[in-house]
Amino acid sequence: xxxxxxxxxxxxxxxxxxxxxxxxxxxxxxxxxxxxxxxxxxxxxxxxxxxxxxxxxxxxxxxxxxxxxxxxxxxxxxxxxxxxxxxxxxxxxxxxxxxxxxxxxxxxxxxxxxxxxxxxxxxxxxxxxxxxxxxxxxxxxxxxxxxxxxxxxxxxxxxxxxxxxxxxxxxxxxxxxxxxxxxxxxxxxxxxxxxxxxxxxxxxxxxxxxxxxxxxxxxxxxxxxxxxxxxxxxxxxxxxxxxxxxxxxxxxxxxxxxxxxxxxxxxxxxxxxxxxxxx
Amino acid sequence: xxxxxxxxxxxxxxxxxxxxxxxxxxxxxxxxxxxxxxxxxxxxxxxxxxxxxxxxxxxxxxxxxxxxxxxxxxxxxxxxxxxxxxxxxxxxxxxxxxxxxxxxxxxxxxxxxxxxxxxxxxxxxxxxxxxxxxxxxxxxxxxxxxxxxxxxxxxxxxxxxxxxxxxxxxxxxxxxxxxxxxxxxxxxxxxxxxxxxxxxxxxxxxxxxxxxxxxxxxxxxxxxxxxxxxxxxxxxxxxxxxxxxxxxxxxxxxxxxxxxxxxxxxx
Numbered sequence: 290x291x292x293x294x295x296x297x298x299x300x301x302x303x304x305x306x307x308x309x310x311x312x313x314x315x316x317x318x319x320x321x322x323x324x325x326x327x328x329x330x331x332x333x334x335x336x337x338x339x340x341x342x343x344x345x346x347x348x349x350x351x352x353x354x355x356x357x358x359x360x361x362x363x364x365x366x367x368x369x370x371x372x373x374x375x376x377x378x379x380x381x382x383x384x385x386x387x388x389x390x391x392x393x394x395x396x397x398x399x400x401x402x403x404x405x406x407x408x409x410x411x412x413x414x415x416x417x418x419x420x421x422x423x424x425x426x427x428x429x430x431x432x433x434x435x436x437x438x439x440x441x442x443x444x445x446x447x448x449x450x451x452x453x454x455x456x457x458x459x460x461x462x463x464x465x466x467x468x469x470x471x472x473x474x475x476x477x478x479x480x481x482x483x484x485x486x487x488x489x490x491x492x493x494x495x496x497x498x499x500x501x502x503x504x505x506x507x508x509x510x511x512x513x514x515x516x517x518x519x520x521x522x523x524x525x526x527x528x529x530x531x532x533x534x535x536x537x538x539x540x541x542x543x544x545x546x547x548x549x550x551x552x553x554x555x556x557x558x559x560x561x562x563x564x565x566x567x568x
Numbered sequence: 569x570x571x572x573x574x575x576x577x578x579x580x581x582x583x584x585x586x587x588x589x590x591x592x593x594x595x596x597x598x599x600x601x602x603x604x605x606x607x608x609x610x611x612x613x614x615x616x617x618x619x620x621x622x623x624x625x626x627x628x629x630x631x632x633x634x635x636x637x638x639x640x641x642x643x644x645x646x647x648x649x650x651x652x653x654x655x656x657x658x659x660x661x662x663x664x665x666x667x668x669x670x671x672x673x674x675x676x677x678x679x680x681x682x683x684x685x686x687x688x689x690x691x692x693x694x695x696x697x698x699x700x701x702x703x704x705x706x707x708x709x710x711x712x713x714x715x716x717x718x719x720x721x722x723x724x725x726x727x728x729x730x731x732x733x734x735x736x737x738x739x740x741x742x743x744x745x746x747x748x749x750x751x752x753x754x755x756x757x758x759x760x761x762x763x764x765x766x767x768x769x770x771x772x773x774x775x776x777x778x779x780x781x782x783x784x785x786x787x788x789x790x791x792x793x794x795x796x797x798x799x800x801x802x803x804x805x806x807x808x809x810x811x812x813x814x815x816x817x818x819x820x821x822x823x824x825x826x827x828x829x830x831x832x833x834x835x
Contacts, residue, residue: 298607298608299577299578299608299610300576300577300578300579300743301576301577301578301579301764302578327744328744328745328746329575329576329743329744329745329771329772329775331576331768331771334767334768334771369668369669369670370669384750384754384782384783387667387669388650388667389649389650389667389668389669389671390648390649390650390669390671391669391671393649394647394649394671401649425745425746427745427775427778427779427782428750428779428782428783430746430747432744432746433712456577456743456744457576457577457578457742457743457744458577458605458607458608458742458743458744458748459607459608459709460607460712460713460742460744460746460748461712461713461746462744462746464710464712478826479826480825480826480827481610481613481614481826481827481828482582482610482613482614482825482828485608485610485613486607486608486610489607489608489709492709493709493710496709496710497710510822510826511823511826511827513827514826514827537766537797538797540766540767540768541766541767541768541797541798543767
C-alpha cells in the first residue's frame with residue numbers, strides 16, 4: 290500500500306501530467322485510485338473523462354437561514370462575520386456566513402443547516418484504475434472538507450496505490466491531501482516564480498515531517514534556472530521532463546499524451562525511480 | 569479596484585496584472601499592485617524586485633481557557649456547535665475547528681475564557697517608484713485561510729490610495745475558486761478573468777464566470793497564450809456576449825517570466 294500527493298504550489302507546472310502518467314504506470318501491476326483534489330482539476334481531461342459512474346452530493350458546509358421573518362435590526366450585531374444584514378427584513382449573506390451557529394444560539398429567527406456544497410465524482414476506468422474527482426459549487430465554502438470527504442470515500446474502496454493530484458496553492462485542499470500521504474512529489478518548472486512557490490511548499494512539507502521527491506517539468510524552458518533548482522533540491526530531483534508544447538494540444542483534443550513516445554520514456558523513468566523506494 | 573483572477577493556475581494572472589500596471593503607468597497614472605496570492609506572493613519575483621519593507625504583522629484571535637478561573641461547568645462546550653471544545657479535565661479549545669465567534673467567551677459565567685493572539689501573516693510594501701507601489705500579503709505556512717490577512721491588506725492599500733492620491737488598485741489573487749479568491753475579489757469594481765487557450769483553461773473559465781455572476785461582479789476575459797487551439801472558447805464567449813481580449817502566445821514573455829525579468833516590458 291502506498292499513498293502520495295503531487296504538489297507544486299504554483300499552477301500550470303504539470304502536476305496533472307505527472308499524476309496521470311504515474312496512475313497509468315502503477316495500474317499495470319496494482320489497483321490504483323487517482324484522486325483529483327482540485328475542484329478545478331485538469332486530471333480528468335488527461336484521462337478523457339466526460340461522464341461518471343457515480344456522483345455523490347456532499348454537505349460539508351453549514352449556513353444560517355432565516356426561518357422566521359424579522360425586522361429587528363439589532364440582530365445584525367449577532368454575527369461576528371457581518372453576514373446578517375437588513376434589506377426590508379433581516380437576511381443572511383450566504384457568502385459571508387461561516388456557519389458558526391452564534392445567531393442560532395441567541396435568536397430563534399435563525400437556523401443553521403447543512404448545505405450542499407459540492408460533489409464527489411467517480412469513474413471506473415478499468416479493473417485496476419479508478420478516478421475520483423471533486424466539484425465545488427461556485428461560491429461555496431469548505432473545499433478542504435470536501436477533499437477530506439473524497440479521501441474518506443476512497444478509503445472504503447480496496448486499492449494498493451493512492452495517488453492524489455493536489456491543487457495549486459498550499460491552502461486547505463493541499464493540506465488535506467498531504468495529511469493522507471506517505472510522501473509528496475513536488476513538481477516544478479524552471480521559472481523563478483515556480484521555485485519561489487516550491488520553497489514555500491517545502492516549508493509546509495518539512496513542517497508536516499514528510500519526505501518528498503522533486504520532478505522538473507518543462508526542463509528545457511530555462512537551463513540556468515533548471516540548474517538553480519537542482520542546486521536547491523540536489524538528490525531529491527528524480528526526473529526531468531522536456532518542454533513539449535504538443536502536450537497541451539493532445540489534452541485539448543482528448544488524446545492520450547502517453548502516445549508521445551519520448552515523453553512516455555521520461556515519465557516512465559520517474560515511475561521506476563519511485564518504485565525503488567521512498568525518498 | 570480591479571482584480572485579476574481566473575481559477576486555473578499558471579494561466580498568466582500575474583503577467584496580466586503586471587501588464588495592467590504598465591498600462592496605467594504609461595498613461596501617467598499612479599497604481600498600486602496588491603499581490604494577494606497569499607501562500608507565495610510572487611509578483612515581486614516576476615519583475616525582479618524584493619517584497620520590500622514589512623509594514624504589518626497580522627494576527628487573529630482565538631479563545632483560550634484560563635484554568636485558574638474555570639469552574640468546569642462546561643457551558644462553553646454545550647454552546648459550541650463546531651466541535652471546537654473538547655471535554656478533558658478542563659475544556660480545551662481545538663483551534664482547527666474553532667470559527668472564532670467567541671460564543672464560548674460570552675456564555676462563560678466565570679470570565680474564564682480569554683483572548684489569545686496568533687500571528688497568521690505579514691504585509692509588505694515595496695515603493696518601486698513614485699507612481700508604482702507593490703503591496704504583498706503573505707500568510708504563514710500551514711495556515712489555510714487568510715480572511716483577516718486579505719481584509720487587512722485591502723484596507724492598507726485603500727488607505728495609501730487615499731493618502732498618496734493613487735488612481736487605481738490592481739489585486740492579483742491566488743489560483744482556485746476558494747474563499748481566499750472570493751475574499752480578494754468580493755468588493756472590486758471589475759474582475760479580469762484570465763484563462764488560457766486549452767481545454768483546461770476553457771473549463772476553469774466557465775466555472776469562474778459562474779462565480780463572478782454569483783458575486784454580481786462586472787468582468788471581462790483575457791485569453792492568454794492564444795494560438796487558436798480551442799475554438800470553443802471564442803464561440804462560448806461570443807454566444808454569451810462576454811467582452812474578451814487575446815494575448816498571443818509569446819516565447820519572449822515566457823522567457824522574461826521564467827527569469828524574473830518581466831520588468832523589461834516597461835523599458
